[in-house]
Amino acid sequence: MAKKLEMKFENQDGRTVTISLDDPIEPVDVVALNAAMDEIVTQNCFTSSGGDLVSKKEARIVERNVADIEL
Template sequence: MSKRLEMLFYNEGGKNVTVGLDHPVEPVNAEQVSEVMDTIIDQNIFTSTDGDVVKKRHARIVERTVEVIEI
């Protein structure tokens, strides 16, 4: 099972922008994630087709399980 930390933002156009990191260090520290998200916004690190990232939406851990089906 793989895990991914996804940080979701709004851009200037009001649309969602997702930045993801595979295999985050666990346990995930919510305060550190929030600080990183603030840095991404404050330093204008990412942009999108609808403008700069301007506001935090939320962060989440996504777990993915893949089961191979023999055919």
């Protein structure tokens, strides 16, 4: 089971931009996550095809299960 932390931001065009990190530490430290996302927006260290990231939108842990099927 692969888990990812997805941090979602809004860009200048109003579209959602997702930054994903593999194998997040759980439970998530919400205070640290908020601070990190605020810093990403403040430092303007990422951009997208729709422009700079202007605000944080949401964050979530996504878990993906894959089951191979033998043919």
